[in-house]
Amino acid sequence: MTPSAPTILRIDSSGRSKQSHSRPLADRMIKQLTTRFPDATVITRDLTSNVPPVVDEAWFEAAYTVEDERSDESNAALAISDEIVDEFMSADAIVITVPIYNFSVSAQLKLWIDQVARFGRTFTYTENGPQPLAPDRPTYLIVASGGTVIDSDIDFATGYMRHVLGFIGIKTVHVVEADQLMSKADEKLSAARAAIDRHATAFKMNGEVDRPEMA
Numbered sequence: 001m002t003p004s005a006p007t008i009l010r011i012d013s014s015g016r017s018k019q020s021h022s023r024p025l026a027d028r029m030i031k032q033l034t035t036r037f038p039d040a041t042v043i044t045r046d047l048t049s050n051v052p053p054v055v056d057e058a059w060f061e062a063a064y065t066v067e068d069e070r071s072d073e074s075n076a077a078l079a080i081s082d083e084i085v086d087e088f089m090s091a092d093a094i095v096i097t098v099p100i101y102n103f104s105v106s107a108q109l110k111l112w113i114d115q116v117a118r119f120g121r122t123f124t125y126t127e128n129g130p131q132p133l134a135p136d137r138p139t140y141l142i143v144a145s146g147g148t149v150i151d152s153d154i155d156f157a158t159g160y161m162r163h164v165l166g167f168i169g170i171k172t173v174h175v176v177e178a179d180q181l182m183s184k185a186d187e188k189l190s191a192a193r194a195a196i197d198r199h200a201t202a203f204k205m206n207g208e209v210d211r212p213e214m215a
Helices: 022-036 057-063 072-077 079-090 107-116 158-168 181-202
Strands: 007-012 041-046 093-099 123-126 129-132 139-144 173-178
Touching (some): 007 022, 022 139, 022 173, 022 181, 041 079, 072 079, 079 107, 173 181
Antiparallel strands (some): 123 129
16 A cells, blocks of 8 residues: 555445435545545445344454464454454545434444454553554544434434544544435535535545535
């Protein structure tokens, strides 16, 4: 990877494909970024067609066992998590679609979070409390809802995503708002597209971004 060839990780979590609003917005963000950086590598993980497994007892036992002491069974229990964490840690920019389902994130996105927020890989505990291990990168949350207003008292998705990403080290989080689509679709989608265009233009290869005013 060179400074002119970023790796972009795209996470799709909508349960819909053809009727999704968040996926076309993510398409736009990826298109804008790859137009600016034609040599970029785009890694796409569709959490609906490739649902992460539920963390279970075998997963926890393996995750909290020293790597050199893990059995073949333990390594197998963490294989998908290792893949998810590796691609997350290597990305220069991250695009996550976040449809709000019943006031929170989709079940498949929560499963991905449970795999990526992992002790010893993306965070650890010290005598001073938890410490993130993931490097900060520009991360774009494309948040879509039918009626829930983003950052309102009933939005338990957006704040949660900011918090869990910050917990593992991602502080540069930009929210693209595409809310209230059942009543204001044209207005909100137009504003979201404009916000995406500004963010893509502002993205810098050194990991620092200008902070355009959100729509």
